Amino acid sequence: MGKSIAINAGSSTLKYKLFEMPSEKLISSGDIARIGMPDSTVSIKYGDGKKYKDTLDVKDHEEAIKLVLDKLLSLDIISDYNEITGVGHRVVAGGEEFKDSVVITDEVLQKLEDLSELAPLHEPANILGIKAFKKILPNVISVAVFDTSFHTSIPEKNYVYGIPYEYYEKYGARKYGAHGTSYRYVSGRAAAMLGKPVEDLKLVIMHIGAGASMCAVKGGKSFDTSMGFTPLTGVMMATRSGDVDPSVLSYVMEKEGIDKLSDMIKILNNQSGLLGVSGVSADMREIEGVQAKNHRAYLSREMYKNRIIRYIGQYIAEMNGVDAIVFTAGVGENDIMIRQEVTDELGYFGIAVDPKKNDIRGEERDISTDDAKVKTLLIPTNEELMIVRDVERLKDHQ
Numbered sequence: 001m002g003k004s005i006a007i008n009a010g011s012s013t014l015k016y017k018l019f020e021m022p023s024e025k026l027i028s029s030g031d032i033a034r035i036g037m038p039d040s041t042v043s044i045k046y047g048d049g050k051k052y053k054d055t056l057d058v059k060d061h062e063e064a065i066k067l068v069l070d071k072l073l074s075l076d077i078i079s080d081y082n083e084i085t086g087v088g089h090r091v092v093a094g095g096e097e098f099k100d101s102v103v104i105t106d107e108v109l110q111k112l113e114d115l116s117e118l119a120p121l122h123e124p125a126n127i128l129g130i131k132a133f134k135k136i137l138p139n140v141i142s143v144a145v146f147d148t149s150f151h152t153s154i155p156e157k158n159y160v161y162g163i164p165y166e167y168y169e170k171y172g173a174r175k176y177g178a179h180g181t182s183y184r185y186v187s188g189r190a191a192a193m194l195g196k197p198v199e200d201l202k203l204v205i206m207h208i209g210a211g212a213s214m215c216a217v218k219g220g221k222s223f224d225t226s227m228g229f230t231p232l233t234g235v236m237m238a239t240r241s242g243d244v245d246p247s248v249l250s251y252v253m254e255k256e257g258i259d260k261l262s263d264m265i266k267i268l269n270n271q272s273g274l275l276g277v278s279g280v281s282a283d284m285r286e287i288e289g290v291q292a293k294n295h296r297a298y299l300s301r302e303m304y305k306n307r308i309i310r311y312i313g314q315y316i317a318e319m320n321g322v323d324a325i326v327f328t329a330g331v332g333e334n335d336i337m338i339r340q341e342v343t344d345e346l347g348y349f350g351i352a353v354d355p356k357k358n359d360i361r362g363e364e365r366d367i368s369t370d371d372a373k374v375k376t377l378l379i380p381t382n383e384e385l386m387i388v389r390d391v392e393r394l395k396d397h398q
């Protein structure tokens with residue numbers, strides 16, 4: 001018996017879950033959201049139904065990690081850090097090196113630092129979390145669980161870019177994808193809900209939050225996904241552009257007098273997407289609050305939806321069929337209107353959502369109409385559960 005904690009640093013959030021292991025009983029969960037934006041929110045659940053909530057400005061992931069470490073003790077969730085006997089970290093990029101979760105040694109940590117370029121918004125925060133917990137718990141097992149692992153099944157034809165092949169061979173310039181731990185969890189739950197073996201299913205999963213991606217899961221394995229070499233491509237996101245013709249970059253750089261391509265890529269990562277198009281906010285809730293009177297906010301939301309619709313069509317074609325589509329992550333789990341509006345465009349495929357069943361947030365449910373040919377499921381993701389399971393698995397193999 002022991003307690004394992006999973007740390008999940010997203011682009012705008014820091015989430016944790018503390019489990020009693022091996023029973024997988026949830027002891028506490030916490031979510032710091034809107035990191036780097038005004039009025040960040042802190043929400044912690046612990047004890048028997050106790051809740052702690054606060055609104056303050058959390059400027060970066062370093063502050064967020066300090067806050068989590070502080071609250072674990074000050075709210076009496078644990079009385080000593082040493083009660084924690086396993087730590088698992090979400091790490092976004094594993095490159096071609098890490099195909100499975102791994103115990104973090106100094107050598108592994110160095111390799112993660114080297115991979116930072118593959119997930120510039122995430123890997124530095126993931127590494128901060130690893131170091132902060134190593135400092136207070138130097139002798140406790142610490143495991144990295146990679147977003148990219150689930151995507152190692154993607155066939156070559158889907159991960160090689162149409163650029164000179166030597167760039168892949170020499171530098172690993174290929175599609176790696178992200179959100180794989182979420183896709184792993186959600187595809188398992190989808191199969192359970194549909195009462196069929198995952199091996200027999202074709203799924204399109206939409207992990208749409210601040211970071212957003214889509215995955216075609218065929219027979220339980222990732223077949224294609226929308227994020228690329230880094231988590232910048234694919235659908236449009238909170239601050240990330242999604243797919244763009246690369247020629248736009250050099251053209252705009254010349255016009256705007258931007259000298260370095262890395263600066264332009266930063267604009268695509270941090271100042272684009274919902275934020276860049278609307279000029280209002282990166283947060284879908286704020287966009288929805290003003291879209292009726294602000295055309296750019298309305299447009300940004302229309303674009304967000306349209307990119308999702310486009311990829312659903314693409315993945316149904318690529319898999320030559322689909323049994324179910326699944327909504328998950330911040331927007332997917334909570335935004336009733338987005339789910340309705342997206343699926344309303346997909347009637348041709350036999351997809352139809354029942355507005356009554358869809359009137360729900362953050363709970364597992366089949367939201368399709370009774371006669372829908374293709375099911376639409378709402379499945380809250382649980383990356384943290386997959387993370388502590390991997391800690392447990394690797395504990396025995398240390």
Ligand SMILES: Nc1ncnc2c1ncn2[C@@H]1O[C@H](COP(=O)(O)OP(=O)(O)O)[C@@H](O)[C@H]1O
Nearest residue numbers: 010011012013209210211283284330331334335
């Ligand atoms: N009720 C809601 N309606 C619409 N969007 C929401 C709602 N609740 C949360 N979101 C969106 O979810 C996003 C966060 O998604 P999440 O998956 O938790 O974060 P991250 O991508 O940082 O891991 C935020 O951008 C927020 O706008």
Ligand SMILES: CC(=O)OP(=O)(O)O
Nearest residue numbers: 010011178211212231
């Ligand atoms: C990879 C990625 O974009 O993650 P998140 O959605 O947690 O920001």
Ligand SMILES: [Mg+2]
Nearest residue numbers: 010011209211
């Ligand atoms: Mg996330």
